[in-house]
Amino acid sequence: MxxxxxxxxxxxxxxxxxxxxxxxxxxxxxxxxxxxxxxxxxxxxxxxxxxxxxxxxxxxxxxxxxxxxxxxxxxxxWEKGPSLLPKDPYERALVRFWTKFLDEKCVPTLWKTCWSIGEEQVKAKEESTELLKILEGTLSDKKFFGGDSIGMVDIVANFISYWFIILQELAGLQVLTKEKFPKLGAWIDDYLNCNIIKENLPPKDKLTAYFRARFEAAAAAAAK
Incomplete structure (x- = not known):
């Protein structure tokens, strides 16, 4: 093996x-x-x-x-199991486009929104909202970004589905909510309810405690 x-x-x-x-x-x-x-x-x-x-x-x-x-x-x-990328060259190109968009635009901006303060945070929140609107439109009526099953774009977007939700709660923000983004909210539920995803996520209490400690350390450092 x-x-x-x-x-x-x-x-x-x-x-x-x-x-x-x-x-x-x-x-x-x-x-x-x-x-x-x-x-x-x-x-x-x-x-x-x-x-x-x-x-x-x-x-x-x-x-x-x-x-x-x-x-x-x-x-x-490994060809066994579900394909993460489509076979069609054009569809594969689209997957690469959206994964790059997530990594270069969405993740850094959402992260910055949670860790910045003042005017910098206000600007980051506005940018995050616009990026999330793009993702909401991309989902359209699909269950997952690639269609009916989890693909590479969904996996790359995992930060949004789990980590960011914890971070925004700790930061006292409501950037991504089901009221503002119903399609993304439904996608998050479907993604996190997939057994393989659900069973292999980091424990929420452990991750929350870890980020809370980092928030407290950052606040203490800023107060000095």
Whole structure:
């Protein structure tokens, strides 16, 4: 059997993407939990010397870095299980477009909204709302971004479905709500109710405690 290892972090939405994909494909793997803030293991630095970050998938001793690249590799390497990308070249191009949009636009802006203050937060909230409107329109009447089943865009959007909901609550924000974005709200429910996704999410209480501690540390630092 092929040896598969995933260098990740229990609370990271980026390594979570890879775990969800591997689980959906039925691929057995070993998970190596990295302390990404305090200590990066020699193996992680060896396998990802350029960016020095997670996730890194190691397949038969060969490392693959960057979550979007890893997801495509998983889909092309293990044909069993559901396809993460469509076969049609145009549809595949659309998937790459939206995953890049999520990573380069949505995730950084939503993250900034929760951690900034004052005018910077107001601006980030406005930008986040506009980006979420685009995603709402993209969903249209589909259950998932790719249609009737979970695909690569859904997996890449996992930060929005789970991590951001926790963060906005801790920050006292209501940027993404079912009232404002009913289609995204329905998508979140369908995505999180998928057994494989639900069973492999980081525990909500643990993730909430982790982010709360970071909020408190940031507030204490700002008060000095």
């Amino acid at each position: 092929a040896e598969v290892k995933l260098f990740g972090n229990w609370g990271s939405p980026f390594s979570g993407r890879i775990e969800f994909a591997l689980k959906l494909k039925g691929v057995e793997y070993e998970f190596i939990d990295e302390d990404i803030y305090n200590y990066k293991s020699p193996l992680l630095l060896k396998y990802n010397p350029v960016h020095k970050k997670i996730p890194v998938l190691v397949h038969n001793g060969k490392p693959i870095c960057e979550s979007l690249v890893i997801l495509e590799y998983i889909d092309e390497t």
